[in-house]
Amino acid sequence: MHGNILIVDDEQNMCELIHTDLKIRGFESTWFTSADEAFRALKENEFDVVLTDIRMPGTNGIQLCEQIAANRPDVPVIVMTAFGSLETAVAAIRAGAFDFVTKPMEMDLLAIALERAAKQRQLQQQVKMLGDAIHRARHFGDLIGESLPMQKLFDQIAQIGPTSSSVLITGESGTGKEVVANLLHRQSQRANGPFVAVNCAALPEALLESELFGHAKGAFTDARAERKGLFLQAEGGTLLLDEIGEMPPSMQVKLLRALEENRIRPVGGDQEVSFDVRVLAATNRDLESAVEDRQFRDDLYYRINVIQLELPPLRSRGTDILLLARYFVEKYAARAEKAVAGISDQACNKLLAYSWPGNVRELRNIIERAVALTRYEMIAVEDLPDKVQDYRGSQVFIGGEDPDDLVSMEEVERRYILHVLNTVKKNKTTAARILGLDRKTLYRKLKQYGLEDNET
Secondary structure: OOOEEEEEOOOHHHHHHHHHHHHHOOOEEEEEOOHHHHHHHHHHOOOOEEEEEOOOOOOOHHHHHHHHHHHOOOOOEEEEEEOOOHHHHHHHHHOOOOEEEEEOOOHHHHHHHHHHHHHHHHHHHHHHHHHHHHHHOOEEOOEEOOOHHHHHHHHHHHHHOOOOOOEEEEOOOOOOHHHHHHHHHHHOOOOOOOEEEEEOOOOOHHHHHHHHHEEOOOOOOOOOOOEEOHHHHOOOOEEEEEOHHHOOHHHHHHHHHHHHHOEEOOEOOOOOEEOOOEEEEEEOOOHHHHHHOOOOOHHHHHHHOOEEEEOOOHHHOOOHHHHHHHHHHHHHHHHHOOOOOEEOHHHHHHHHHOOOOOHHHHHHHHHHHHHHHOOOOEEOHHHOOHHHHOOOOOOOOOOOOOHHHOOOHHHHHHHHHHHHHHHOOOOHHHHHHHHOOOHHHHHHHHHHOOOOOOOO
């Protein structure tokens, strides 16, 4: 990486000799024959390393080390000392020097020492920049982001959280829907009550009903005692119905009745029990399409979708990708007690180019893996999975200069509609909004282009 070196020696010939040799090796350097002049230059300019002699009239090298350590501790100092003067070298290290070299100097060894010191400073700056960036980034609880979509989301959470309305949280898998639900709970007047979450896709229908509504003793074979369901466990707080789009139709009917009446009947029970719970729902499915396809009840959809929060996919959040990546580097490096300071520029470019189908969850896992595997102080491209290293973004190719390659407007439209659908994970509601079409027009075009079933 080389660097910009400040050379200090009372012998001008030595300064010129070092300056000339370092220039050949790719370093930049400035020299002074006075420690006081050098220190003034350091206060006004940026240098990566100070290389100073020990024995000089006036302020000597040890005193200069102490000044730099007190005023510019970010700049490493290498001292030059006469061969065999170990006591002087130790004094310099105690004064804050990073390293020492002996005279007469071997220039190859000096270059290695300077390179190592410059790299150390760069790593310290990376750590500081990482801390500053994370500190400056707008936080909302466990959410981090500076992009416009995230700023909008933060404002919506602050506005919606204190209300008692039901909220439908939509977004692709891995975008943080449960995190947002928890934030809404903590912003609400129910924050002192419990926050309970259940994944509706993870339980078979019979078990899901018992999980939500509870059961009476003897309701089924293993029901040896009465059990309170999640609605009652969340009393006075918030219940999140995650992946509600996967709920079986017959269970949807029972849920709708419970939400309409604020009462539940435990499985096998003969009495209804009232509850006081704010219900939030989350899904990665396109529920509007599911309603039109009769896979989800429209009355339940309207009941849970009083307010809708749509979480942006990671690929639409710009440099939030790097902000989050650096946050995860800091987190997992500290956990593993590894000196990983940041991410190389080349690796950053790969992270920005990747499409992130798994969103923040995928990014977190990839960075945790990279921190565990890296042998360097900066995460390199080779520390990333092959799918990130080799990723090539798709483009909608519509033809070249050869007339035989040109396609009709109809084919251009077909390809672009397919591209948008694939990009938004076949969410037809989102695709229609991006394309500027109403949903009926989009369905008509899908049927026209034969994309209705086989490709979407």
